[in-house]
Amino acid sequence: MSLLTVRDLRVGIRTAAGVVQAVRGVDFALAAGETLALVGESGCGKSMTALALMGLTPPGATVSGEVTLEGQSLLPLSPARRNALRGARMGLVFQNPMGAFNPTMRVGDQIAEVLRSHRNLSAREAGARAVALLARMQVTRPAERARQYPFEFSGGMLQRAMVAMAVACEPPLLIADEPTTALDVTVQAEVLALLRELVEERRIGLLLITHDFGVVAEIADRVAVMYAGQLVEQGPVQAVFRAPAHPYTAGLQAALPRLEGPRQDTLTTIPGTPPSLLSPPPACGFVDRCPRAMSICAAQAPGWFDAGDAHRSRCWLWHAECPQDGQRGSRPRIGPADSEEVSGE
């Protein structure tokens, strides 16, 4: 059984201009000991998906669908019950640790507070556990650090402290929203290694929200690519990187400069901008920017198509009747090399 299942999750946000349909029917599952990366660009709805799972959507947001954690359905629960789950059954790690800690409270006390409220530990026991947790997160001189305030920590150290706080009550699920985006590359490598270890050691299910394909390649077992409020591709990390099955994924990967290989003269770009989610397009959300768009793409929304082992794409190119270079039924070629060919027309 999956640790976490999400079915047809929808989030609407009332604004002065109308309802923004930030999340438009997202489905995925996450098993214990697995890392799923939810990847996409700003405004695609990935953070709103995370907030909906946490029960922390902004006022005025409506959330529908079904979210099940360890067999328990979360969306019908009262705010108080959701609050009791956060920290105990799901740990949260945010992008900006300075903003997530209380600046007037010692770091050790903030970690201990989680243990005291969920585990009924005494102040002394909780304090000792907090120091042990900091040590586990490779924070040097943990006892001394626990007595310090957040401003006395570097960004990387404080992010380790936030991971310590998130896993203090040994939750089976960890949701990390851009956990390394604010960190330097050397510190990012250390924090990613730490998260990888935690997942393996404690069989935590990790839902990682990120915009960074480099981070995804480092840590994820599976990838879900999000665009305009919907998932457009899901699959094992190797498959998605080797043979992206949606033109958006292929376009994103082609747009990245490379650390290896010959220098490119120009980077491949994705023309245009994402659609407004105030009135999202009725069919495929990517049709206006897609080098492979066909007439059906603007008329009818594609469902999920199989694109390999546990690899699925929401793209009409995978339809059995779609002509593939004149041949029906063969695998469409969507890799970066192919998209260059197409954009060169």
Next chain:
Amino acid sequence: MSEPLLRVDGLSRHFPMAGGAQLRAVEQVSFSLAAGEVVALVGESGSGKSTLARTVLGLYDKTAGRVYYQGERLPGHYRAADFRRQAARMQMVFQDPGGTLNPRLTVGESLAEPLLLSGRRSEVAARVADWLGRVGLDPSAAGRYPHEFSGGQRQRLGIARALIAGPALVVCDEPVSALDVSVQAQIVNLLMRLRADEGVALLLIAHDLALVRHIADRVLVMYRGEIVEEAPVARLFAAPQHPYTALLLASCPSGDPARRLPQPAPVQGLEVGAEGCQFAPRCPRATARCQQRPALSEVGEQGRVACHHPLGEEAPRSAT
């Protein structure tokens, strides 16, 4: 033309801290930049990259050292007239394109400013229309306000404003790091095309090493306010000489799930005093010699490194 476009000689910028101490944000930095060249400044946050760039441009006063533009020494402290004179020579593109365009000015008014500062009122209308076109925007954009544009479009405006008066040098401080991947590629291509068309030199501050490898001719690596390595871009990536450069490169995700980074090895560094190498506490190669600060000295052709134990021909990336 033996005199480079920009020559920075022993430049320092210190900030006073509480208790009378000095934060040495930039310490004794020397480098030069040729006309049309793209030089990247890399290093972790707090290493002094942005402070160095802003001090070069006169946005901060110089604590010590000299900056020469085409052989002419620039003032240590800028007055209004100095900035006016500089408007047609050196410009800056900022990370946050939204925060650097005046929201109360139309795009046309913002773009006109560098021209007005350099006394070229008669050219305004033609050049604004021309430059909007060159950065891929419609000339009608001149009458609109910054909030009407997307992040990527605003960065195009920032670039147009920087280049409109024909400067020979543009400092780009993380020009694409606030943008989405698909938009980043558009802006990077635009910068590269303008560099080729205008022959403008770029001083590029970036934390994304893949981007640096794509754009730069030469790279300066900063650590705690000092340059620790300088090299042509291909050499820097193929054979970094400073252990810090090697660490930076080894920490970059490869983007290939089949080749993940190894677990960072715990480093037994060396505690040194203020006179020692600043990287020694994190350095796997540190020895007693590192109690003495290494000088930035020539290594190979066109390269410099400040290290007692440079890596030589070792290729640290082959380990990954």
